[in-house]
Amino acid sequence: MDTIFFLVLRRMRTPLLTLIVVYAIAMAGLALIPAQDAEGHPTAMSLFHAFYFVSYMSTTIGFGELPNAFTDAQRIWVALSVFSTVAVWIYAIGNLITLLQDSTLQRAIAERRFRTRVRRLADPFYLVCGYGQTGSALVRGLMDRHIQSVVIDVDPERINLLQLDNQREYVPSLCADARSPHALEAAGLKHPLCRGVVALTNVNEANLKIAIAAKLLHPEVKVICRADSHEIEANMASFGTDHIYDPFDAFAAYIAFSIQSPCQTLLIDWLSGRGGEELNEPRYPPRHGRWVICGYGRFGKAMYKHLKAQGFALSVIEAEPHKTGIPTEGVVHGRGTEAVTLEQAEIRQAVGLVAGTDQDADNLSIIMTALTLNPDLFVIARENHIQNQELFDRVGAQSIMNPSTIIAHRIRMRLITPLLSDLSRLARLRRDEAWASQLISRIIALVEGRKPYVWEVTIDATQAPAILEAERRRQAITLETLLRDPLERERLLPAIPLLLIQGQEQRPLPALDVPIGLGDRLLFCGREEARRRMDWVLCNIHALRYVTDGASPREGPVWRQLADWLGRLRDEKITTTKRME
C-alpha cells in the first residue's frame, strides 16, 4: 500500500504543479491590474479577492464580478485566464479520478482491505485456494457448519461470483495468484488461527506450489490438495502434505468398494451426505461379467485398475490409443459413440459400462447408444461439467462421477467430521455387511426418510463445560446420560453414537453404559434437533444434573452455599438429638 501511496503522489505531481503555477499567474494578474470601486475611484484588488475570484472562475462556478464590477483591462485578463485555469483544473481533477480508477491502485486497496479483514478473523478458518466447482461446494459445506473460510482465486470473475452469491456469512476473498507466497500470506497462511490450507486449483503445479509454501511457511498447518496425476501425488506426499485427493482414483476405489459391499457404501453415503437430503436407494453393481470402458484417460485407467483387481473381464474403447497407452486386453479403436465400436467391444454380453471420456457430449451419446443395444447395463458416467447435471440425471446412468463434487465431499468430511473418515476406514477394514445393514435399518427408523445429520463432540472445556464440572464433583457420566432428552429424561434423543475415541482406542458403535471422560471424542448421527438438545446437556449443569438423576436442585453459587450450610445444620441437629437420646 505504501508503494501505491507514493505512486499516487508522484503521478499527481505534474497536475498539481501546473495548477499552482496557473493559479498564481491568474491571481497575480488580477491583483496587479488597476480596478475601480463602485463610485469609479481607482483601487487595487487584494490578493485575497483575487484568490476568491480565481477559485470560482476555474471551477466554472462563476458568481459574477466580485467585489466590484471589473474594468475592461481586468476583463481582458479574465478572458485569457478563464481558458487556462479551467483547462488546468479539469486536467488535474481528471488525472486524480483516473488514478483512483487505476486497476493497480484498486487491486492494492482491495488487497489491503482483505488483509485487514483476514487479520481480524477471530475464529479458526480454512484457506481455500481455487473457487471453482470444488471450491465453491466446499466453502458452502463449511459454512453450513459455521466454519469460516478464506478464498483466493486467480480469476476475477469467480471472486465476483463469490461476492454475488448470497452467502450467509462473510467470506473474505482475494483475486490473486495463489502460487505466490505473498498472496498466501495475505490470506492468513501465517495467522495463528489458520487450521488448514486446501489447494483446489485446476492446475496441478499450482496445487503443488501451494502445498510447498504452506509446509514451509506454517509447518503446523494441515495441507489438503487435489492432484490429478500420480507423479504430483507422490511429490506432494514426499514433503508431508496431509491429505491428497485424486478424484478419479477416489471414485474408482469407491465403485470397487460398492461392488464388494453395497450396504457399507450406502451407509457411508448417507453419513457423509448433507443432513436433511432425501435418502437414496442402495445400488447393486453387477458382481460378475464383462465391463466396457469407454475412454482410457485418467478416469478410464483408474476404473480399469480397480475393476481388474475385482476380476472382471474388461474391454476398452479409446479413440487415441497411441496417446493414452494400450491395456493388456488390447483396445477397440473408436470413440464408443457409434453402435459398431460398442458391438466390437461386446456390449450385448456386457453387464456394465463406464462412459469415461473427457467430453460430456460423448459420454451422453455413448450411454444412449449403449442402452439401446443393451438396456440392462449398469452405467457409470463421468460428468465433466456440473452444468450438464440435468442431462446426466435423465440419461439413465446408475452412478455419476463428477470430479469436483467427489473432492468437495471428501474434503468437507475430512474437515468437518474427521471421525467419520476414521469410521469409514474402520468399516472398510471390517468388511462386515451384516453390521452395516443393521446400522442402516436403525438409521432408517430414526430419521424418517432424510439423510441423518452427523456431528462430533469433543469432551473439553469449550464444548462440554458441564461434563467437566461433573467430573470435578466425581459424578460418573455415561454415554447414556448424554443421549437422554433434557426435556423429559425418560426419553432418549433420536441419535446413534457411531464412534467413540478414548485415548488410542477406537470403538465403533459404543455401548450406552460406557463411561465418558475428559478428552473423549464422539461421533453421532441422528436428527439435527438431537444435537441442539445434546448441546444443552453438555453445556448446562442443571440439564446435566436432571438427565443423570432426575433431580433439579438449586445450583447457583449462593444457593449451593446455602444448601451446604442448611445440610450442616441438619446434621448437627441430628447428632444432638441422637446424643440426647
Place this chain on the structure above:
Amino acid sequence: MNPEKVVFGFFIVLALTLNFGFFVGEIDNPNHHHAWELFFVVIVNMIATVLKFGDRTQMGAVLLATSLVAMLQLLAASLIWTIAVHTTETGMTPSVMASIVSLSGGAMIANVVSVVLLVIETVLLRR
C-alpha cells in the same frame, strides 16, 4: 547534471531566500513586510512541496515533512493577514504584523532545515 535536480534545488533554495526576504525588517512594522512577497513565498513553497511528493527514501520523507511544516506556517500567516485586513474593523496592526512575521520565521527555520538536508545529501552523493 540532472535537470530534475536543478529544478528541485532551485525551488528549495528560492523558497528559503524569499522567505528570508519577507522575514527581515522590524517585526511589527507593516511597511517592512509586503503582501506580494508573502504571496510568492507561499507559491514557491507550494511548488517545492509538490516537487518532493513521491520520493520513497528516508531523506525524501524528511524533506517532505519540513516542507509541509513550512506550508502550514505560511498558510496560517496568510490566513491571519486576510482575516485582519478584510474582516476586522481595525485592519492591520503592529501586533498582527508581528504574529504574521513570527509565523513566517518558523517557516523559514523549516526551509533552512530543508536546504541543510539538501546540502548534506549532495555531499554524501559526491563521496
